[in-house]
Amino acid sequence: MPELPVKKVGIISCSGEEMAEGTISRLATRRVLETLQPERTVTICLPLFLAGGEGERAFARHYPTIAIDGCEKRCAARGTEMYSGKPAGSIVVSDLYPRRNSELGSARRLSNQGHRLVKTTAAATSKLVDRLLGPRPLVGLKPAERPAVATKAVVTCSCGSGIPVKTLTIAGREIEVAALPVIYQSWRDSGRMPDQGVSPEMVQLVRVYNPIPENEEDAWKQAIALDYARFCSEAK
Amino acid sequence: MKPKALIIPCSGIGKTLGSVARESAFRVTEDLRPETSRLMPLSPLVLGEEETREILASTPVVAIDGCTKSCAAKVAAERGGKVDQALQVSDAFKRHRGLKPEGVAELNKGGLQLAQALAEEVAELVDRMGGEVKNA
Numbered sequence: 001m002p003e004l005p006v007k008k009v010g011i012i013s014c015s016g017e018e019m020a021e022g023t024i025s026r027l028a029t030r031r032v033l034e035t036l037q038p039e040r041t042v043t044i045c046l047p048l049f050l051a052g053g054e055g056e057r058a059f060a061r062h063y064p065t066i067a068i069d070g071c072e073k074r075c076a077a078r079g080t081e082m083y084s085g086k087p088a089g090s091i092v093v094s095d096l097y098p099r100r101n102s103e104l105g106s107a108r109r110l111s112n113q114g115h116r117l118v119k120t121t122a123a124a125t126s127k128l129v130d131r132l133l134g135p136r137p138l139v140g141l142k143p144a145e146r147p148a149v150a151t152k153a154v155v156t157c158s159c160g161s162g163i164p165v166k167t168l169t170i171a172g173r174e175i176e177v178a179a180l181p182v183i184y185q186s187w188r189d190s191g192r193m194p195d196q197g198v199s200p201e202m203v204q205l206v207r208v209y210n211p212i213p214e215n216e217e218d219a220w221k222q223a224i225a226l227d228y229a230r231f232c233s234e235a236k
Numbered sequence: 237m238k239p240k241a242l243i244i245p246c247s248g249i250g251k252t253l254g255s256v257a258r259e260s261a262f263r264v265t266e267d268l269r270p271e272t273s274r275l276m277p278l279s280p281l282v283l284g285e286e287e288t289r290e291i292l293a294s295t296p297v298v299a300i301d302g303c304t305k306s307c308a309a310k311v312a313a314e315r316g317g318k319v320d321q322a323l324q325v326s327d328a329f330k331r332h333r334g335l336k337p338e339g340v341a342e343l344n345k346g347g348l349q350l351a352q353a354l355a356e357e358v359a360e361l362v363d364r365m366g367g368e369v370k371n372a
Contacts, residue, residue, distance in 0.1 A: 013249055016279055017245060029249055030250075030341055033250075043250060045249055045250075047247055047311050050282050050307075051314075073280065078283055
């Protein structure tokens with residue numbers, strides 16, 4: 001398996017704009033990204049799985065993901081599984097705090113109780129991040145050596161997953177193939193020369209990150225073989 | 237009451253312009269045109285649920301996107317919606333240069349003012365849209 005960008009956890013939030021729990025999901029996501037786990041988390045907007053390219057859809061195949069949903073519909077978890085990959089963890093705000101009347105406020109303006117639930121949701125999510133990546137290495141460090149939190153954190157977001165893609169023309173269409181640059185590099189490093197062709201094992205690795213239609217497998221192999229040969233000749 | 241327009245904002249989580257889009261949508265559907273517009277979240281559209289597809293199929297859409305990825309407009313169209321107006325917050329900012337938005341979880345004053353300006357533009361668009369307000 002090629003070594004992809006640094007291991008982080010992807011947090012995918014409900015975007016429910018019509019309920020307070022949707023806002024709580026979103027603010028909790030930001031709290032995890034900015035304050036609780038700034039070095040170890042990234043996010044992507046749920047709709048980008050549909051509106052974006054293959055790089056976005058490959059997100060959950062590269063990163064273990066945690067879906068934060070506002071309600072039992074679990075749009076974030078189901079949407080992530082449907083278009084990208086099964087989330088490694090799931091939080092549902094309405095499970096953490098079954099709502100009574102409108103005590104959480106509205107989607108537009110949370111009440112104090114709603115803001116408290118943001119912190120609770122973020123803390124639960126942060127625990128899941130620790131479970132997936134192991135605890136943060138804070139013990140034994142002097143305060144000055146601990147990772148900076150809160151104020152200067154930059155949210156690694158959205159609109160691009162950080163997964164390298166390459167556009168190939170396959171079966172007459174331009175297709176973004178996720179992870180191809182690092183896959184090429186791993187093949188080359190392991191001594192696989194382009195004149196040996198593309199083996200089923202190599203196709204299998206590409207398939208981990210990309211849906212390859214069965215009836216187009218030969219076209220994919222041809223396009224990748226040509227492009228890999230070009231990659232190797234340019235690298236010389 | 238069936239609305240004349242569905243307002244679908246960007247659900248961007250990491251950028252200021254997404255927050256402006258969302259705030260604009262709230263202002264249209266709750267403050268300016270509560271009787272003739274309705275907010276629709278993107279999440280259920282991503283799943284393509286039958287109920288939301290039916291609403292989409294029968295009501296024109298005003299998409300308010302934060303960036304050029306245009307998720308709101310694209311997802312609405314993908315799910316069978318008629319996107320009557322596809323707006324971008326970045327374009328609104330060009331029309332209102334003095335209103336510089338900052339912040340995401342909480343918009344600054346410029347961001348809130350830009351959201352209001354965009355909401356007023358959207359409200360006028362809703363008024364001009366051809367659909368009738370029908371009883372559901």
